[in-house]
Amino acid sequence: ETGVTQTPRHLVMGMTNKKSLKCEQHLGHNAMYWYKQSAKKPLELMFVYSLEERVENNSVPSRFSPECPNSSHLFLHLHTLQPEDSALYLCASSQEAALSYNEQFFGPGTRLTVL
């Protein structure tokens, strides 16, 4: 596997379910990100992890819980979601360095539908 992978690619869940999204990067990067992509809205940065420490949480509701056990893996745990949480969830990684290109490499996304 190369690049950034995400599983599952599609997920349908009820509002009372608990599920997790998984992201894995094979690029040796030290920073990972979760984004939410909704129709007709800009990509919304949800969480940033740098060297496995969370450095950014853009006021995301607590029903989204990230976990970064190591620099290659990132999870997004979901519970008691709302229908408006239906979106494409993108994971990205980058080689963190101050004021650098910091090009982010994106995974294919998980298309989440909350019923």
Added chain:
Amino acid sequence: AQTVTQSQPEMSVQEAETVTLSCTYDTSESDYYLFWYKQPPSRQMILVIRQEAYKQQNATENRFSVNFQKAAKSFSLKISDSQLGDAAMYFCAYKGRDDKIIFGKGTRLHILP
């Protein structure tokens, strides 16, 4: 706070023609980076081109080039000799000193055969 605006939700261009996608941004910083990302249908988002604000020369990557106007805070993407594979959502993005990337809403580009 920085913002990125893409005023064209959708555009169409004839195959082999040239198209320009618009992007404006707002910032009080002097050092930053600008990016264009491409997201083809059902495929991963990839970086198309990037520009450092301190460089006056416009970035070019094969058929893709930018028109960077720092004073006007404008960063448009020109695609020459459009190909069917260029059909995608294109996102303009800004990265400042805090290293956060801010994306525009995107422009969906259709290529007409």
